[in-house]
Amino acid sequence: QVQLAESGGGLVQAGGSLRLSCLASGRTLDEYNIAWFRQAPGKEREFVAAVRWSNGMTAYADSVKGRFTISRETAKNTVYLQMSRLRPEDTAVYLCATGPRAAIWNVIESPTRYDYWGQGTQVTVSS
16 A cells, blocks of 8 residues: 655746655555646546656656656655646646556556555646
């Protein structure tokens, strides 16, 4: 079992920045990938970024490449999502996720592969 807790969301103007944190507890993440997803009202859950815990390898959705950076701090069991040049269309609840069925890199974009989810943190970008 893994417990995930997100923090760092808020209200920001377009062009601004936020850093989200995802604190993991319960078991080691050495074999897992950890991803950020987002979900806006009335829309499906959307992959944002992922990081492989063991070696730091990363992947991004095209919509956030060059603006968002995912990283992990192993000593703190924490994954970060640094978001810059935010746009109103980035407004959503942001959730982190992990689990053994998402350990294969080529399935990381599928939310159905993740077993453990945090409660989410709201990000609102005003125009």
